[in-house]
Amino acid sequence: MTQAINPERLHQRLTYFSTIGADPAGGISRPFGSAADLKARQALRQEFEAASLTYRVDAAGNQWGILPGTDPQSKLIVAGSHLDTVPHGGAYDGIGGILISLEAIQTLMQSGYRNRHPLAVVAFTGEEPNPFGLSTLGSRLYTGRLKAQDLLQTVSSSGERLQDALRRVGGDLTHCQALDPTEVALYIEPHVEQSGRLDEADLPIGVVDCITGIYRDHITLIGEQNHAGTTPLGHRKDALEAFAEAALIVEELLQETWPEWMVGTIGQVSVYPNAINIVPSRVDFIVEWRSTDQSQLHRCAERYRDTINSRMHTRHVTLSATNVLDQAPQTLSVPLRQFLQQQVEQHQHTHLTLSSWAGHDATHMARVVPTGMLFIRSIGGKSHCPDEFSRSDDLALAASILCDSLKQLDQVVEEVISDAASL
Ligand code: HGY
Ligand code: MN
Ligand code: MN
Numbered sequence: 001m002t003q004a005i006n007p008e009r010l011h012q013r014l015t016y017f018s019t020i021g022a023d024p025a026g027g028i029s030r031p032f033g034s035a036a037d038l039k040a041r042q043a044l045r046q047e048f049e050a051a052s053l054t055y056r057v058d059a060a061g062n063q064w065g066i067l068p069g070t071d072p073q074s075k076l077i078v079a080g081s082h083l084d085t086v087p088h089g090g091a092y093d094g095i096g097g098i099l100i101s102l103e104a105i106q107t108l109m110q111s112g113y114r115n116r117h118p119l120a121v122v123a124f125t126g127e128e129p130n131p132f133g134l135s136t137l138g139s140r141l142y143t144g145r146l147k148a149q150d151l152l153q154t155v156s157s158s159g160e161r162l163q164d165a166l167r168r169v170g171g172d173l174t175h176c177q178a179l180d181p182t183e184v185a186l187y188i189e190p191h192v193e194q195s196g197r198l199d200e201a202d203l204p205i206g207v208v209d210c211i212t213g214i215y216r217d218h219i220t221l222i223g224e225q226n227h228a229g230t231t232p233l234g235h236r237k238d239a240l241e242a243f244a245e246a247a248l249i250v251e252e253l254l255q256e257t258w259p260e261w262m263v264g265t266i267g268q269v270s271v272y273p274n275a276i277n278i279v280p281s282r283v284d285f286i287v288e289w290r291s292t293d294q295s296q297l298h299r300c301a302e303r304y305r306d307t308i309n310s311r312m313h314t315r316h317v318t319l320s321a322t323n324v325l326d327q328a329p330q331t332l333s334v335p336l337r338q339f340l341q342q343q344v345e346q347h348q349h350t351h352l353t354l355s356s357w358a359g360h361d362a363t364h365m366a367r368v369v370p371t372g373m374l375f376i377r378s379i380g381g382k383s384h385c386p387d388e389f390s391r392s393d394d395l396a397l398a399a400s401i402l403c404d405s406l407k408q409l410d411q412v413v414e415e416v417i418s419d420a421a422s423l
Contacts, residue, residue, distance in 0.1 A: 002347065003403045005107045007396035013047065013099045014395070017083070018091035027088035027386030032126030032137065033165035040083050041169060044098070044123055051106045053121065059148070060141035061125035061171030067105055069118040069410075075185035077409055078120045078369075079104065079402060082127030082138070082361060089128075090388020092395075096376065097190040098123050100395060104403035115410045117185060124361045125169065131156035132165070133324055139361035143368045144178030179368055185413050186336060187365040188405065190374040190398050192390045194358045196381025203352050204394040205401065206375035207340045210355040211363045213329035215289045215297045217305065221246065222318045225273065225281035240271050240280040242317040246308045250287065253304055262291040262300060263357075292329045292355050330363045333370035339416050340372050343405045347397065358383070370417045374398055 020043060021036030023029040030036040041063060048055045048065030056064040066076075081097025101121040108115065125138030132154055140146040152173055154162040163173045198206050223239035250264040265288050272282040287304065291297045305321050312319045337353070344351035356362075356373065365371045376398045379389045409416060 002400060003107050003111055003407065005103050005396060005399040005403055007392060007399075009106075010099055010103045010396055010399055011392045013102070014091060014096065017043065017095045017099070021085065023088055025088065028085045028091060029087045029089070030083070030085040031087065031128065032084045032130040032132075033160075033168060037084055038169065040095075041123075044083060047102060048121070051102065052109065053102075053105070057170035058142065059172050059175040059177065060138045061166050061169040062138040062142055063123040063170075065102065065105075065121040067109055067115060067119045069115045071116045074117040075413075076120050076183055077117045077185050077406060077413065078122055079188045079190065079406065080120070080122035080124065081189050081191055082124045084126055084128050084130075086128050086384045088386060089384055090382070090386060092192040092376075092378075092388050092390050093194065093383055094127060094191070096192050096390065096395060100190040100376075100399045100402060101188075103399040104406055107399070107403045108407055113407060115407075117410050117413065119406055119410070125166075125171065127361055131158060131160075132162050134162070135325070136359065136361055136364060139364040141176050142179050143364045145364050145367070148173045148176035181368045184369045186333070186370040186372070186409070186417055187362065188336070188340070188372050188374065188402065189360055189362040189365075190376065190402055191356075191358075191360060191362075192383065192388070193354075193375040193378045194381070194383035194388075195378065197354055198352060198375060198377040199379055199381060201352050203350060204377050204391075204397050205344050205349055206352040206354045206377075207337055207344065208332055208356050208362075208373035208375055209337055209353050210292050210332065211330045211360055211366070211373075212290045212292050212355065212357050213294050213297050214325055214327045214359050215301050216323070216325040217287050217301060218322045218324050219246070219285055219287060219308070220320045221283045221312060222320075223281055223316075224279070226279045228277040228279055231279055236279055237316050238279050239283045239317055242312055242315045243269065243271075243283040243285065245311055245315075246285075249304065249307050249311065253300065253307065261357075262289065262293075262296060264289045264300070264304070286324065288325075290357065294328050297329075327359065327363065330366045332362065332366050332372055333417065335416050335418070336370050336372035339409070340374060340401075340405060343401050343408070344374075346404070347401050349397070374401065
């Protein structure tokens with residue numbers, strides 16, 4: 001029988017969290033380690049404790065709300081997401097998945113059901129890009145993709161030590177341990193879809209089969225600083241003009257060569273010395289490529305570096321490129337996907353199976369435990385912007401599907417997931 005979740009409680013929690021980090025300039029700004037992040041973490045801890053979940057924070061600063069199971073030998077069943085946001089972001093990305101997971105587990109507990117496996121909600125630390133240059137920080141530390149000892153000297157762009165930022169949120173790099181896969185049965189991440197495919201298909205829920213790969217290069221263009229009024233055209237080595245050309249090459253490349261779905265973005269740029277009357281001497285930017293085909297990702301990034309190299313040469317501007325992220329596309333667990341598809345159908349809904357064009361903590365969890373994702377329709381496909389919106393009914397439906405899924409998995413997880421074979 002379908003468990004009746006409490007849509008009003010879910011809605012109220014989402015509304016409350018949307019006030020934490022609400023930015024007067026628009027949207028929500030709740031980056032990792034900020035005052036807003038700390039406030040949201042405190043609020044989440046209170047929600048976990050008020051729901052009678054056991055609260056834990058691990059060495060990566062990941063927060064856990066755990067409902068113990070009746071069998072102390074059985075593995076954790078985990079659901080969750082992240083609570084940090086991009087600058088001027090929306091009210092659903094990340095936090096929606098945490099609150100859906102909390103609603104699902106709380107409903108199950110209040111129904112009087114006695115779970116055999118411990119059930120946990122996790123809020124992973126710093127999923128979005130941050131000044132430390134380490135997106136999906138908490139899940140990468142947790143799964144051993146990042147080694148804590150390699151990060152002891154890491155500092156942010158403003159000079160803060162990562163260790164200090166992590167200590168502020170209750171973590172500690174000197175005590176980070178990678179996940180022991182034998183302790184976790186599986187991970188499910190509910191998340192808003194962030195593109196318009198479910199909305200266009202008029203469907204509330206999707207099941208994810210694969211998560212995009214992400215490749216980021218930090219590129220520096222070096223020209224020559226000079227007087228803006230007295231340097232004639234033929235004598236300029238203007239790094240910003242050179243950047244303008246490099247930026248347009250992203251579009252040029254994508255339009256001409258790549259048959260499969262692939263995108264490229266330059267979303268972060270710094271110009272030096274950034275003064276009205278000085279020919280810019282230097283531009284730093286990050287170019288990011290995404291595709292579910294890794295070889296295509298690598299070929300495109302290489303082609304871009306080669307193309308801008310030759311074009312910068314003709315401008316007498318030098319270039320250096322450093323790869324800062326090379327994250328492979330990730331296929332999610334096939335048996336867990338099939339299980340989630342059945343669950344959606346049991347709720348009288350057609351599902352859409354789709355790949356994720358956004359990155360998620362699920363990418364890293366999937367490398368060590370069977371992992372699945374439920375997508376919730378995003379209206380108009382808007383995300384990473386203040387207009388991000390998902391309907392309360394759709395979020396409540398996801399919580400209801402997750403609740404029933406967790407109950408079923410508690411009984412049959414060993415049949416659904418035959419350990420390593422289903423990764
Ligand atoms: O960048 C991303 O895809 C995600 O929102 N972290
Ligand atoms: Mn995001
Ligand atoms: Mn997210």
